[in-house]
Amino acid sequence: MAFLHSPPCAGAPAPGPRASLRRLLPALFLAVVSVWVVPVASGAEGRFEVRSAEAELIDGVYYLDARVQYRLSADALDALEAGVALTLELQIEVNRQRRLLPDQNVAKLTQAYQLQYHALSDRFVVRNLNTGEQESFATLFAALNQLGRIVDLPLIDAALLDDGGRYRARMRAVLDTRAFPGPLRLLVFWADGWRIESDWYSWRLDR
Numbered sequence: 001m002a003f004l005h006s007p008p009c010a011g012a013p014a015p016g017p018r019a020s021l022r023r024l025l026p027a028l029f030l031a032v033v034s035v036w037v038v039p040v041a042s043g044a045e046g047r048f049e050v051r052s053a054e055a056e057l058i059d060g061v062y063y064l065d066a067r068v069q070y071r072l073s074a075d076a077l078d079a080l081e082a083g084v085a086l087t088l089e090l091q092i093e094v095n096r097q098r099r100l101l102p103d104q105n106v107a108k109l110t111q112a113y114q115l116q117y118h119a120l121s122d123r124f125v126v127r128n129l130n131t132g133e134q135e136s137f138a139t140l141f142a143a144l145n146q147l148g149r150i151v152d153l154p155l156i157d158a159a160l161l162d163d164g165g166r167y168r169a170r171m172r173a174v175l176d177t178r179a180f181p182g183p184l185r186l187l188v189f190w191a192d193g194w195r196i197e198s199d200w201y202s203w204r205l206d207r
Helices: 017-034 074-081 140-147 182-190
Strands: 047-058 061-071 086-097 104-118 123-128 134-137 149-157 166-176 201-204
Touching: 047 166, 047 201, 061 086, 061 140, 061 166, 074 086, 074 104, 086 149, 104 140, 104 149, 123 140, 134 140, 140 149
Parallel strands: none
Antiparallel strands: 047 061, 061 149, 086 104, 086 166, 104 123, 123 134, 166 201
């Protein structure tokens, strides 16, 4: 797991490649707007994985517990260290299974979180974009670990499901880049290190 560090103090050795990249980011964004960009591969790939997920029926409502592993790419880490807020989404669906027809979607839920590094306080802030609640963490590892723990998330009211129906839920984790500023969004389009999403993880909803 990579960690971010505060800027070096006076008299410290010359900054490395990552610090140099932070200083060049504004100029790079402007260059992206004015010239054709050649696709660039990420130096280190990111990876999201849904490790487990299950929904328990309590008082007529299904509540989701899940574990997600987040590993950011080198591109995403550089942007985070430069002050760019990252949005991580959990995309969840509930589908009714049908024998001779494609499954029917009955519910969709998006749970979104914003991850941002505050250089002044040297803290990582996680904000739940659905509720507005936020927490801060001393390390990136702690922030990502908390993001990966989904506990008692309301999923769907059981009254919306037919008693005789067979239902499956599925979810995936995605790095959402749609909220980025225009120049950065154009850069992201060409960079492989920004296309991070997990496979769909599917499970049965027990009635």
